Amino acid sequence: MNYGKYKFEQAKREKEAKKKQKALEVKEIRVTPNTEEHDFNFKVKNVRKFLESGSKVKVTVRFRGRELNYVKLGEAILNRFIEELSDIATPEKKPLLEGKNMFIIFSLNK
Secondary structure: OOHHHHHHHHHHHHHHHHHHOOOOOEEEEEEOOOOOHHHHHHHHHHHHHHHHOOOEEEEEEEOOHHHHHOHHHHHHHHHHHHHHOOOOEEEOOOOEEEOOEEEEEEEEOO
8 A cells, every 4th residue: 555545545534533523612692780581581592592502601791880789680690591591401600700791601401
């Protein structure tokens, strides 16, 4: 067997293996501490859709200006997300405040 043919076959096998891999995608949903009921339900529906398609979902609560004084409201919204999605997803960690954003990452139940 010649070396050129060997290299070609090896490259072909690597390319085929790469096709079968699925890159993990993280989708992001942004809300504010004073998100209304209808908007919240719409976001929950989108999170469900993303999870069912096989992605992880990061839900971010953005605090702007004086909203940073009401971190408890943001935490309450994330806890509502946890309750609404408990049948289909589990949070990877508890809600984290990082700068002006508080977030949580959901992954599909196994």
